[in-house]
Each structure stands twice: as structure tokens, then as C-alpha cells.
Amino acid sequence: MEKRVYLVDITYGLVGNSPEIRMFGVDENGEKVVILDRGFRPYFYVIPEEGFEDQVARVIGKMQNVIKADVTERRLFGKPIKVVKVTVTVPDKVRELRDRVKSIQHVKEVLEADIRFYIRYMIDNDIRPGWLMFSNLKPVDNKIGGVSNVYLTETPPTSLDLGIMPRLNYMALDIEVYNPRGTPDPKRDPIIIIALANSNGDVKLLTLDNYKHEREMLNDMMSVIKEWDPDVLFGYNSNKFDMPYLVNRADALNVKLQLSKYGTPPEQSVYGHWSIIGRAHIDLYNFIEDMTDVKRKSLDYVAEYFGVMKRSERVNIPGHRIYQYWDDEGKRSQLIKYARDDVLSTLGLGKILLPYAMQLASVSGLPLDQVGPASVGSRVEMMIMHEAYKMGELAPNRVERPYETYKGAIVLEPKPGIHYNIAVLDFSSMYPNIMLKYNISPDTLVLDSSEGDYYTAPEVGYRFRKSPRGLYASLLQKLIEARREARDEMRNYPEGSFEWVLLNERQRALKIMANAMYGYCGWLGARWYIREVAESVTAWGRYLLKTAMSMAKERGLTVIYGDTDSLFVTYDKDKVADIISRINEMGFEVKIDKVYSKLIFTESKKRYIGLTADGEVDIVGFEAVRGDWSELARNVQERVAELVLRESVDEAVKYVKSVIDDLRNYRFTIDDVIIWKTLDKDINEYKAIQPHVVAARRLMEKGYVVNKGDTVGFVIVKDSGDKLTQRAYPYVFINDVKEIDVDYYVEKQVIPAALRILEVFGVNEAALLGKTGKSILDYFH
Template sequence: MGPDVIFGYNSNKFDMPYLVNRANAINTKLQLSKYGTPPEQSVYGHWSIIGRAHIDLYNFVEDMTDVKRKSLDYVAEYFGIMKRSERVNIPGHRIYQYWDDEGKRDLLVKYARDDVVSTLELGRRLLPYAMQLASVSGLPLDQVGPASVGARVEWMIMHEAYKMGELAPNRVERPYETYKGAIVLEPKPGVHRNIAVIDFSSMYPNIMLRYNISPDTLITNGAEGDYYTAPEVGFRFRKSPRGLYTVLLQELIEARREAKSEMGKYSEGSPEWVLLNERQRALKVMANAMYGYCGWLGARWYIKEVAESVTAWGRHLLKTAINMAKERGLSVIYGDTDSLFVTYNKDKVDELVGEINKMGFEVKIDKIYSKLIFTESKKRYIGLTVDGDIDIVGFEAVRGDWSELARSVQERVAELVLRSSVDEAVKYVRSVIDDLRNYRFTLDDVIIWKTLDKDVDEYKALQPHVIVAKRLIEKGYMIGKGDTVGFVIVKDGGDKLTQKAYPYIFVDDVKKIDVDYYIEKQVVPAALRILEVFGVNEAILLGKTG
């Protein structure tokens, strides 16, 4: 077998380094390349296999905001490849038990087969997009996934600069600096019904095109001629000729338009249609990433005034849209960068959308929520769409030290509040607390996973996961920067949390778990992030009210 493409899932960070280290440990040749050589670490953290394209699919899934859970079993289910209920699922930290127990090895084989099938089918779905992203950016197919968004854009710009006869600047280190960003309105906490989300399509790229914003069109002296002046900040940009950024953006937009037009010649789902669809998607992704590149300090073409002007025009545009909405009697519930949440009145909202489109900026109704709940924090809400889908925004990334139990509690509370009632959500949380107090849970439910972002000896503050790593090292485990450690909080050990944090593999009985910690510091806080909007407090969840 001599494949041209090898798919993996998190293979850059796990499979390849593990296989290389294991082969070295047992003095065996790992002959994966076409020339019988082992994988070698390359740029962007990628593991290169000479003569073959090694594609880590996880790199592409990482960019998909709609996919909330990134593990292979959830991703395969999301893409309709394999339902979680129809496959073997073994937690990664339990695999060794299935190997050690001969009676469980058949399950381990089935688990591995399900993973292989999921990875292969996921690769078949994502390969066309990866190919088009590589084509647009100019990066090799096997490197475009692990490359940062900034790196992808920069390679694309360098190719364009070469065509225009422009010399790419050298990369330089710059001191950290900030500039005023987008508008994010204070939300109106509570329950809102019948809310429309009005979204500006590619707001920042369109602003850059409209006002010819580019490093080479910025006027830095008193030069004469026609120019655009950015609101608030006052920076000026020549109206002509077109700049590097705007020429490239126009090419991306026109190429996307051509791809979408070509799609109409083929039946949906045909190989030609799929390839063109992925091409137009890659072109859109790269165009939308242009502004982010403007504000990246590591960019070769970084100029603060360029990024600052784009956000200034963005703020001006959103403020204009807010005033137009209010003039039509629409209540503005929330606003964030390029979207507005307003009370939905079909005629008034349609009129608003039409008027904004006349200004030269494309807007559309992105979603309509039948029920929407905001907390007091920005960028954090849950909503039930008119199609019956649930959106949970801003909660999943709040805490990096939550157990799986806490995460599942929050998701279930959100669903109950939106589909049923607050009382049902409170009842559910109380049942979870009761299960904890009576030890009706598994050890896997309460494991907390944290990644070491530096070597253990480099930490000055001894956080729980650092203490856990030290305990593992004392027992002979090799733990270092980049490793993820799993731990639980036990009853004994001391008064401080660090003293009670132990590697989960050292704990063999759930009755050793400090259930009070999980109730007070995990379950209750996770639930209250949503329920406190309704006046629910800790005492109510713990059943301490009279």
C-alpha cells in the first residue's frame, strides 16, 4: 500500500509524536514515508511524512465554531458519519484497562475500528476544503491545517504582492499595543421573546473594499488628492489607485462569485459541485480573515492605523444601524461587532435591512429566536430558535477547570430553561446534587483536565494541576509542557485545594471524592450562570430556603 494522503485526528499532537517516541524506545524503524523514513516535525507543529500528505483533520475541526465538542466521536456524529450510540466509546484514559484485560480486548479492537472508519470518512468530507484552502493560501496541503490563520493569510498576500511587484516587508518584533475595537453593547439581562439577529455579511472586508484601506494607501503626509477619512481616528486613505489589500479582496470576492456561478452547472452533491462549493467556502474564509491579519502584531504588513481605521468605520456603521432600528420603533436588545439583536417585527425589520443594503453593505436576518436569555455579561446568552434549535453562546469557554459533570449540568439547565421551565431546571440540579451526596456517579464524571503550558519546575504558583503533575512525576510518570493531566478532588489530604487534588489513576473508589467541592464549586456555579438571571441562588439549589 502506498497512499498519497494519510489522515489523522489530533495526529500532530498525539499519534505521530507517540509513534516516533515508541519506535525509538523499542529500537524499531518507523517506515511511514515513501522512502522508508519516519515522520519528522516540521513547521507550525506539523509532522511531515516525505512523499505523502499527512493531514491532521483536527486542525480543520478546531476552526468550526458550530462544532461545540471536538472529540472524534462527537464530530463523526455531527457530520452524520457514525452515531455515538452505535459505536464503541472508551475514554482515552481507560484504554490501558481494556488492553490489560483480555476479556475486554475485543471491545478495544471495535473501538479502534470505529475510530479508523470515522477518521477516514471525515477525511473524505474535509479533503476537498483542505485542498481549496491550500490552493487559495499558497501553502502545501499538509501544512495549511496546522498553520495559523495569520500564516495562511500572509502567504496569500505574499503571492499577491509578488504579482503586483511589491516587496514583502521583513518580519519584525513589535511591542504590544492596543487600539479601540468593535462595539459590544451591554445586554439587557432576562428573558426576551421574538428576537431577530441582523447580521452584516463580511462587514470588515467590505469596509476595507469600500474605503480602499490598505498599508500602501495610508496617507502619512500632506499629499494632495481624493481620500477617505476614518471616523473618530481621522486617518486618511487614498481613493485611488487600489491598494494591495483591496486588490486581493476584490479578487477573492470575484473568484467566489465565479465558483458559485459554476456550481449551478452541476447537480448538488456531484464531485464537481462539492469541489466548487468548498472552493467558494475557502475563498470566503480567507477574505473574512483579512481584517484579523491587519491587527496581528506579527504580520509583515502590520500598521496600527490600518486596523484601527477598520474598527472605527465598523463602530460608525453599527451605531448608524442602531439609530435606524430605533427610528423604526425596534428595541435593540444587544449588539456585537457586526450583528444586532432587535425585537422582531417582520415589516419593520425587512425595511431596516433594505435601507442598510442601500448604503452598500449587505445585511441579512441571520436567526430568529422565539426565546432568548441574556445574563449580565457580554457575549453570553442562550436561545431557542424558531426552528427548535438551541444555541449556547459564551458559556462553554468560561471555565477551563470544569469537570464533565459541570459541563453537562450547564447544557441540561439551558435546555430545560428554554424548552420547559426554571422550576424543572432547579429540580434537575437538585437531583444531581442528591446523586453526588449518595455517590451515584462515576469517577469519569468528576475528572478535571488541565494542560501544562510550561514545564512543572517553571511554575511559581502551585496550582492543583501542577501539584498533580508533580505527584505523577514522583511515581515515575514522564510529565512536561503540553501534557494534559486529569485529577479529582478528594476528601483527605488537607484544607487547601492543592492538597486535595490527586491524579484520577490514584483513586479507586468514588467514596473518596469530596462531593461538597463538586456541589459547591462545580455543579452549583455552572447552573447559576444561567439560573441567576431568574433570581435563583445557591440556597435554592441546595434546598436551604424555607
């Protein structure tokens, strides 16, 4: 029997003393299936001293739990090498045997013993999350919850390039927790609302006031999830909050949390991900974290950004106020509506982001539920490991490396002030194209100059052979070609159709992964890290940007700023077109990214605001304000930027003065002035006294539980001492805004936030405080 199945989850178990790969998915009819493969065995490689390969193989072959030890040939950093492939009985024995083998005489190194068993299966058979073709399937009588059919295969599947969306059932989950002491504790604080919504339009709101005991509510939640039987379960920040809280709260209540296909609780897996066997638990926040265009990451702002739900049309409650809305029966209905809006926002966001998650999983090779929480480096490394296996290249071990630096990209000092009619020239995928053009890869680095034809990196002088293609260049070529094919195929479908959306997300995932290749080169945690590789890429990058700068100056254009792969120059259509043409002749693509009608630089690098020719406001660098700024300060900075660009400096100054006036007259809420900061270590480990640490200690004195990783919200009050730390109090202790030290917020929050932009125009603190009689025109230089 043959069957096409979309892979939702993959894991393994043991049947007797044999490992069993378990693949959960849906077929083309949307039926849930599980395919079992019992024919794969774990293995690792041993590098013996030269000439001792057979001897080492014989010794290892006699060890308990070793099935066989064969001498074979592989490559390591491009060089042919003889190794011993050690095949063992079950995955749990790999680590034990690795340690024993290391002590054998004439063994130099053990490789690939740290690759998880089901990942090993995926790499060896080039299985990527997505559609798979299974052959020779045999039905087996093995009952698994919610699964229509279980099959056994003796042939690993092959990946298919099908441009169709699988018929997945999906749902969203969101919990609200009673939090009168700030950060809730699952051993103490109950779950008060569980909100559930699915792709069929069903919504369930389970509230603690409808149950005699919290255990009953958790049991009802499990019943709903079992009934809906989702293939995909969405959450928002669920890896860090909802899932661990549910698990730990259930433990505290002695409830068996049955969420997986096997009736087991979620378990923390790799990358901090909480796995639910048989389902893909996707934390959408993991994907939003990577999106630099999304400035505010809270669910309400993200849902509005993606057009799921407007903030003005939903209930918004500060997280730290949830317990107050629960305690007040007159407000409790608002909290329930808030939970409903959250879960519907999560569901809508999941529907939008799922195609991208699916394509990113397919390109990287990581399972669908792991690709989000995995770091960019981990995603790239998995992709490289698939390619390395095909090329016969061994994966080096991860090693602890001391921190080291090397000369990076060019970042020019900006010309502070206001500029008009500025073009931004952008090198498209500069670093990937450099790596591809000059065959830069760990396995192409030339250590002996007699090794044949090679490219020599400018400044640093490292050499890379011209042929054959190395590991990185080979992979990049495939990514670029696959993206071109996806973009060409998109033209065959109407924009917005399922096919078009899938292809668009595929080309985006391919672009992101290609651009991440250079970052992997410089990642000290990379298996294939070689400093010379990363250093050579940036050296060629500096050469290209300097070349573009020289071309601009030769044509009489003023260079305003430059950063890595972008150059800001005065815009002259013909001269810019000539520069683009010349650089394209060198084999690199340059395009006009944006044209600013008005652009303002401070003296700081990577920080500017601009008004595009299309009338859009760009704020770059300012959104990364200090972690000790209040929401009020952040809002002031954004509004000042917009007023300076769209209206005038005068209007921006008037606005800041109005904010200061509101503060002086206590026309604000506590929420406006809360400063949030995370404890990155245990309280007792802090040597320097910081405001958030003092606030945390004050919480603990009142019986609050505060741990490493908790975010502390505090405000600065008046009349409590001269030092700032003496005036830092948890916001929950403040009942009246008149306790707030408004002078601190005026002088240390609002004015500095505004001046980061306004000081470019000569505006100073005195002007914002109204202590000067000068006209605003006096502030221009």
C-alpha cells in the same frame, strides 16, 4: 509531452550543487508521478542606500555562492524602490549570504531571505495546490517508490481551474498506546494497537499480542503502508500525538521508520506539522479546531456531528483507561473494536473534510499538508504574498513588536433577562467590505494630505487614497468575485455531486479567507502589520453599527444587544426591512441572520441562550467554561440551558437537584468528576500553587513522567486538608468514588455551572440546595 497533474506534495533536494524542485502528484488516470524542475534558483532582495545601488550590486556579485546580483525596481508599501536581486547557488547558502550582505557598507535592509525555497518557487510561478498543467516533459530514469513515472521539466507549470476530483488513494492511521502512568512516554511505553484503513474498504488491526516483539508490528505497519501506497494519509491529532510517538518509539526500538516515498521517516516541518515526503499527511483535528459550531472536539463526538458514526453505535473508552482494557484479556477485544471504530471514524471524516482542505490550500497557496496546522494569519499571509509578487510589492520582514492595543469593535452591555421575538441583523462580511469600499491597505495609507483624493476614517482620522487599488483591496476583490463565480457555477450541478461539493467547499474557503483579512491586519506577527490600517477598519465598523442602532431606535425598535457586526432588536418585519434597505443603499449588505422566539441574556457580554423560530437551541458563550470544570459541570450547564428554553425554569431546577442527589448518593463514576488541566510550563516554574500542579507533583513522586504540555487529570477528595490544593489527587490514585469530596463538586462545580443561566431568573444557591420554601414563581422579577 503535456500532462495535467494534481499536486499532492512539493519539496526540494540537491543534484550535485544544483537545487531540484520535486512535485509529487497524480495524473488524470490516477497514476502517481513526480515532476522535477532544475531550472529555478533561490534569491533575496537587498535595499541599498539611495544612489549606491550599483556599487552594492558589484560588491555582492563578487561573493562566493552568488550567481548574480542585479539592480531592479520593486515597490515597498506602495512606493517605488530600487533594489538588488541576489541570486545564489543553493537554498542553504541564503541565510549565510543574508548575514554577510547585511554588514556591507550602504546596505539598509535585506528582504525575502526567509521564504522557503519551494514556497518561493510556488509564489513566483503562481502555483497553487490543485491541478497543474505541465509542458515539455521529458521522462527520466529515476526510480522512486510507488511512482509510475518521473519527468523533468524546464518550464514551470501553470495552475488550472478544473472542477474534478483527483483519483487519490487515501488511508487513515490511528495508534493506541499503553498508558498505566497517565501520559505515555515513547521511550518506555509500547504501542499496543496500530489501526489502518483505506479508501478501498480494507482495514488492518495490528495488535502487539500477535507479535514476539514490537519491532515486528512496526515493520508490518510499514509493509501495509508501502502496499497501499496512499497519496493522502489521515490522522486525528496525529501532528501532536501519533506521528511524533511513532517516530520516537521507532528510535527507542532502533527501527528505521520508512513511511515516505524515499523510505524516510516523518519529519517535523513548519507549523508543527509532520511531513511525509511524497504523501500529504493531513491531521483532521487541525480543521476541526477552527470550527466553532463543533463544540466537542473529541473524535467520537466529531464523527457523530458529521454523520460518520453515531456514538451509540461505537465502543467508547476513556483515553486514560486504555491500559486497563489491554491488561484485562476479557476486555481487550473491546479495546480492539475501539481502535477499529477510531480509524474508521478518521477515514470517514477525512473523506468529508478533504474537499475543503483542498480548496483552502488552493485559495491560500499553502501546500495541502500544511494548510491545516498553519495559523489563520499564516494562511492569509501566504495568499497576500502571491498577490504582492504579481503587483511587484516586496514582502517586509517579520519583526518582534511590543504588544499594543487600539480601540476595537462595539460590544454593547446586554439587557439581562428573557426576551421574546428578537431579530439578529448581521452585516455580511463587514470588515472585508469596509476594507474594499475605502481601499484600506498598508500601501494606500496617506501620510501627506497633499497626496490627492482620499477617504478619512471616522474618529481616528487616518487617510487612505481612493485609487489605484491597494494590495488588500485588490486581493479582496478577487476573492469576492471568485466566490460569486463558484456559487453561480454550483447551480449547474445537482446538490451533492462531486462538482457541487468541490464548488461549495471552494466558495466556503474563499469566504473564510476574505473574512480573515481583517484579523491579519491586527496580527502583530504580520509582515504587513500597520496599526493605522487595523484601527481604521474597526473605526468604520463602529460607525456602521452605531448608524444601524440609531435607525432602529428612530423606528421604535428596542436594541437588546450589539456585537461587532450584529445587532439584536425587537422584530417588526416592516421596520427591520426598512433598516436593511437603508444600509444596503450605503453600500453594505445586512440581512436577518436569525429570529429568536425566546432569548435569554445574562449580565455578561457574548453570552446568551436562545430558541430560534425553527425550534433550534443556540448556546453562545457558555460552552467556553473555565478549564477547571469537570465533564459533569459542562453537561449540567448544557442540559439546564435546554430545559429553560424548551420546558421551564422549574424543570431545570428539578434536574439540578437530581444531579446533586446523585452526587450525594455516589451515583456517578470517577470519569464524571475528573478535571483536566494542561501544564503550560515546567513544574518548577510554577510559583503559585495550583491543584493540577500539586496533582502533577504527586504523580512524579510515584515515578510518573510529567512534562510541560502534558494534560493532568485530577479529582478533589475529602479528608485531606482544608485547602483545595491539598485535596487534589491524580484520578489514577482513586479506587472508590466514596473518596471524592462531593460537597466540592456540588458547591463549586454543579451549582456555579447551573447558576450562570438560572441566576437570570433569580434562582439562587439555596433554591438548588432545597434550603428555601419559596415557590419557583418567586424567582421571577
